[in-house]
Amino acid sequence: MVPKLIIVTGGVMSSVGKGVTTASIGRILRARGLNVNAIKVDPYLNVDAGTMNPYQHGEVFVTYDGGEIDLDLGHYERFLDVELSRRNNITSGQIYLSVIEKERRGEYLGQTVQLIPHVTDEIKKRILDAADGFDVTLVEIGGTVGDYEQLPFLEAARQLRLELGEENTLFVHVAWVPLLPTTEEFKTKPLQHSVAELRRYGIQPDAVVARSQKPLDKAAIKKISLFANVPASAIFNSYDVDTVYRVPLVLEEQGMGDFLTRRLALRAARPDLSDWQNFVDALANPRVEVKVGMCGKYVELRDSYISIVEALRHAGAALRARPKLVWINSDEVEKRPEMLSDIDVDAMVVLPGFGKRGTEGMIECIRHARVNKIPFLGICFGMQLAVVEFSRNVLGLRGANSTELDPDTPHPVVHLAPEQLGVDKLGGTMILGNREVEIVPGTLAHRLYGASSTVERHRHRYEVNLDYLPKLQEAGLVVSGWRTDIRRVEIIELRDHPFFIATQFHPEFRSRPTKPRPVFRGLLSAALLAKGGEEGGGGDQGVRQGGG
Template sequence: MSKFIFITGGVVSSLGKGLGAAALAAILQSRGYTIRLRKLDPYLNIDPGTMSPFQHGEVYVTDDGTETDLDLGHYERFTGVASRRTDNITTGKIYSSVLSKERQGDYLGATVQVIPHIIDEIKAFIVSDTDDADFVICEIGGTVGDIESLPFLEAIRQLRNDLGHENTLFMHVTLLPYIAAAGEIKTKPTQHSVKELLSVGIQPDILLCRSERPIPEDARYKLGLFCNVKPTRVIEANDLSTVYEAPIVYHQNGLDKAVCDYFKLEAKAPDLSAWQHILDRIHNPEGEVTIAIVGKYVQLLDAYKSLRESLVHAGIANKVKVTLNWVDSENLDLLERSLTGVHGILVPGGFGERGAEGKIQAIRFAREENIPYFGICFGMQLAVIEACRSLLGIKDASTTEFGKPCTPVVGLITEWLDADNLSKRQASQNLGGTMRLGSYSCLLAENSKAKSIYQSATIQERHRHRYEVNMTYAKALEGAGLYMVGVSPDNALPEVVERRDHPWFVAVQFHPELKSKPFDPHPLFVSFIKAAIIQERLI
């Protein structure tokens, strides 16, 4: 039977529950165990797909086409285990499912209540599809004390009774603030947080304590005494220079040993040499390149979480430090000055007209100045629009996403093949779930840069978009030097464009950043940074 680890958070948000879950999973993997990771989000949205990046950060997309929380990106990057549709649930999905069953008469006329109906739905989600894992690590979103997370806490409390103490572990991530005026770490916030957990019937078995300073032994003893936890299970989690230190540091601090001791498992010692190699590359680079990321969400870097990490991975592969220059695409006055001297320019995905003109200017600057350019999703569509405007003389070239242009070189996807089934969409449909989502095949042209980078003629990549470049402009664009070198298997949808009169100019409709990992960097990012290294030597 699978062992279940439930991770809760206390005191404040953003303490790193997702990172802690991912790091613990990576260490358990290195001990020879199989793992699954799941996220339970307490918000009422069905998924984060229609939420502002400023509120929620990045939307992470799985192979099977689910829009999920960005923590699932942590899970995949640290473990290499592909997340599934069944690995993320929200309060909105839970209530939607229960109400649908009620309308269908599944509850046989019973009064539908939070207990048992909502709680049973959550419990069923947690234990479903877990037979293939030694450990199932479930992160509960939000902070203990939030009214929204109470049903999830009640569900895991009940699961301890259902599955037994020997198969369940509660880990609480909390904060030990350092008060400079007093010159000491304070344990009281953690004590109150644990008291809040106890009030709903949950006694934590392990405390993972975030702190700026090392935890003194007397503070560890005090926490163990007041929180009813063994001092050896009070685990220190200090700030890290890079998130990829977490598996090694958490192992050194005894997290995985505490877990194995709790479950009475005699596990082999972990082999963390791959993580040590990653750290050596990060801390001892042989050079440095600067990449400009031109976007409209640059005030909240979590909006580009996977993108940022993918560039770090490519730096590791190329033995260089990648410095990121975040450029606000709405600030047209400073745009060219911000791009001068960089070694590569990247325009990421995005939605809406705001900031689009700045992105188009950045693309033109990269093309004219022969600076390596990487366009992702919207960054590909705007590269096509820039070529039509600047090189083909189609001044009103645009996308129907912005309205009704005279020359819509980019338009709404109305239908596409999904696993040999025809999917159809209309402009009048709800925004949620109406995009082309998940993993799709792409065929790459012979003698293309993309094929040489992938070393394959057929690839699988994840998508998240509603609009598509119009294939009828393919011949005209070739005359302007922009080639559609990647297409869907039915030859209906363009996937990759590139220039042959440029050192490195590749733009893709999909999101390659979603599949990059520190130990398996995505080939497009590796090639882009390699081109940036060449550019750095030319300047």
């Protein structure tokens, strides 16, 4: 079967919204019963996103099979409600590494290895391999048209059109249309230049998604159609909305779904976006607000925690509650721990991270939540630091710490996982991807999940030191979740607290708009219960019955 590809490019500026546009197209097609796949192409020379600084790249999203991926893969999974693989991310680093390795093995039979055809052939092969078996595959090419590093991918896309035919390939170009504030006039010239630049590489877009601050007027659409050489019926407007989850509805209303299925001759059912519409309505019309403290070290760049933010929104929609996020810089707390007494929150999340900076501030946030009975959730590093805080302040182990933060700590209550001891490379070597977790009956975790096990995604090197577990449990720490394949602590909680739970895994990566993860729904439910019961449209239901 010849694969059908929708290739998405971007112009004018970075962060124009290609990822959300790609995910929205996927949602529209999924609503028609189609089996949709999505690939993100990243032109950088890193093999993957695993070693990148969050300040430069934002969140590292983890796939079920352990891929450390660009955060756009998170958008794809949330919008499409699928689990994608590491092969759904293609980087320049992967491509060049593979080509060089093949050359060293003599696979090119003595040829002069060149950008064309060897690099472009490798790109095409990876796209087609990932597209195999799907009704349609979306391919988002990262970066902006005109970037040098993007050129091999655009050339490969041009060749795919030639090889697969127009009936099996469709180019969508996303570009910004600024609104001139002095005249309130839309300026289409940047988009025109962007399309002209794309044409220089032999690609004529079949459709244009014009990003804008406000809905475009007919005059702007007519001008784009004329100068981009795209029919007005194939020009769609993605204007700023209250939530990115509304974008599929906006594009569907403009006829994008019908255009795509007709243009690619896709056999599609009647679209059904009712569940998505209900979710967006719940998101936009909350009955109550709940303030959630977000304590971490990368809070200046909110994209570092984008999946957690979205997971809280999913849970909030299920409860008709809007999470108002109160960002707490752990560096500042470290300098002035007394500032926490002035921060009014209904719940506290201590976020993932690596390294020593700001960790004492995170530990202070945990202590504040524990002592003041504030509903608390710790994730990965947040769980490890919760064990450190409990060891110091409840068990009385002075100087207790993680060996990541203090290799000479007298009480290494968190230490390097045994299988990590011989690891000498950073990229792709952590404990990564899906693992099954056994949940202990009679615990808060069991009530939340309503099951004896769950599957969750991981990304860590350090874990709770089992040598200290008897003392920790004797002092009141409850282990409510274990890895099923090996004895490792996955969930901890406290019984003498309204809601105190922490996970070694990352529950945010498997949260979906209409399927919130139990720990996030439970956290907000507990906060709402403390605020006054049922006013959140679910009250403590998430705590008593589970939540997703």
